Amino acid sequence: GAVVSQHPSRVICKSGTSVKIECRSLDFQATTMFWYRQFPKQSLMLMATSNEGSKATYEQGVEKDKFLINHASLTLSTLTVTSAHPEDSSFYICSAKREFSHEQYFGPGTRLTVT
């Protein structure tokens, strides 16, 4: 089956610093990747959708200058949380899908803690 990895799995950073999270599709080409955020005991919330080679589409309320998304290749998307604050502490999950497919393959998630 299709595999999506995320790195790192956990990261602790200081307030004001930036953190980059990588999402990779290991055995397929992901034309579209999605970034989700999940607060404790809540469901996943879509932050943005990125298509390879084009700018990400952000959901309402998500600051594009704070959450920088790059999808430069068919196997890699990155989410950079800039000038992180404690309220950005959350579980960030990516998913990926092939072109013309409805199936999304989820990464294992990255737990970000901002101190």
Place this chain on the structure above:
Amino acid sequence: KNEVEQSPQNLTAQEGEFITINCSYSVGISALHWLQQHPGGGIVSLFMLSSGKKKHGRLIATINIQEKHSSLHITASHPRDSAVYICAVGQDNDMRFGAGTRLTVKP
């Protein structure tokens, strides 16, 4: 009313019991997904359905498109099945998630 409703919210079962988790949705979809999220947070996609029924090991998922309803069944439940099960419905790139069902299977 949420677009994706799951029931029950919480479920506790004894090992070996047959478990059913339900999902109803109110939007048009191209596919329905059942996801499993373990306490550590990682998500595994269990099934993607657009019609009928799928089976994988002890897990069975069904969908009734006309009634906009899906069920996830776990036969011979085991403590390692303890997780949050999430129903998600998708239309192209737009996926809507249920709130999840927290399943605890006791030995």
